[in-house]
Amino acid sequence: MNRRCTIIAVGIGEGARDPGCAKGPEILKKSGVFDRLAARSPGLCWQEVPVSASAAASPATVVARACDALAQAVAAVRSEGRFPIVIGGDHSIAMGTWSGLSRALAPPGRFDLLWIDAHMDCHDPSTSPSGALHGMPLACLLGRCHPQLAGVACPAPPLKPGDVTLVGVRSFEREEDSFAHQSGLRVIRMEEVTAKGLAAILPRPTGPFGITLDLDAIDPGDAPAVGSPVPGGIAASELLESLRPLLASPHCLALEIAEYSPPHDVADKTAILMETILAMAAQPGEPP
Numbered sequence: 056m057n058r059r060c061t062i063i064a065v066g067i068g069e070g071a072r073d074p075g076c077a078k079g080p081e082i083l084k085k086s087g088v089f090d091r092l093a094a095r096s097p098g099l100c101w102q103e104v105p106v107s108a109s110a111a112a113s114p115a116t117v118v119a120r121a122c123d124a125l126a127q128a129v130a131a132v133r134s135e136g137r138f139p140i141v142i143g144g145d146h147s148i149a150m151g152t153w154s155g156l157s158r159a160l161a162p163p164g165r166f167d168l169l170w171i172d173a174h175m176d177c178h179d180p181s182t183s184p185s186g187a188l189h190g191m192p193l194a195c196l197l198g199r200c201h202p203q204l205a206g207v208a209c210p211a212p213p214l215k216p217g218d219v220t221l222v223g224v225r226s227f228e229r230e231e232d233s234f235a236h237q238s239g240l241r242v243i244r245m246e247e248v249t250a251k252g253l254a255a256i257l258p259r260p261t262g263p264f265g266i267t268l269d270l271d272a273i274d275p276g277d278a279p280a281v282g283s284p285v286p287g288g289i290a291a292s293e294l295l296e297s298l299r300p301l302l303a304s305p306h307c308l309a310l311e312i313a314e315y316s317p318p319h320d321v322a323d324k325t326a327i328l329m330e331t332i333l334a335m336a337a338q339p340g341e342p343p
């Protein structure tokens with residue numbers, strides 16, 4: 056099956072301490088990934104969201120502007136009946152992607168979101184030790200917003216805690232854990248993935264859903280090109296096996312892949328993995 060997809064590239068690194076992922080989309084395109092995918096999926100489009108970084112603008116301003124433009128791009132792609140594949144860039148882009156999808160769906164605009172990540176991304180500026188915005192997007196999407204980013208996800212927060220399942224979590228601060236617990240977020244920690252196997256515990260949504268993949272969810276041995284590696288992650292083979300049916304589902308509405316930081320890659324392992332996942336989204340149900 057050939058799905059009509061648009062890759063929306065957001066080369067932003069202002070949300071992370073490691074700026075390497077700003078170059079992610081550019082390097083991926085230069086390495087021929089898009090051309091190879093487009094050869095198999097005629098009609099695949101590539102679109103870029105501008106990132107207006109300048110010495111005068113704060114990271115929050117740069118992220119807010121890019122996320123605003125990204126939300127509009129995702130909503131426009133959806134309204135053309137196409138499948139948005141957002142590639143980062145650091146994971147602060149999630150605020151734009153999922154706000155945009157929510158806007159594009161007719162009210163109530165509900166969808167489930169699988170948030171595959173080593174971290175919880177549930178900080179706000181008062182709890183974050185680093186102040187890095189890529190540690191805050193989920194909290195923001197649930198309504199606990201950085202003041203400068205409030206415009207992206209408001210007036211109504213696009214997500215409710217019951218819509219989100221965090222998967223692969225193994226690095227977080229106490230405040231994030233309390234927030235997740237109090238708000239009722241479903242959190243599947245890495246211990247549970249290891250004990251039961253990803254395929255057995257990953258939800259299989261029967262209604263509309265999206266997937267956001269922070270590459271640091273994967274074991275750094277399999278996906279080294281990330282800015283915040285955490286040992287003991289999901290094996291790439293296990294993730295691919297679980298993603299394949301999810302990405303082939305007609306209920307899947309959008310995919311986001313974040314945190315690809317090319318300077319850290321080893322023998323193109325991470326780039327090859329991304330290409331495999333992108334092909335699964337663009338050609339669902341086809342052999343790899």
Ligand SMILES: [Mn+2]
Binds near residue numbers: 176
């Ligand atoms: Mn993340």
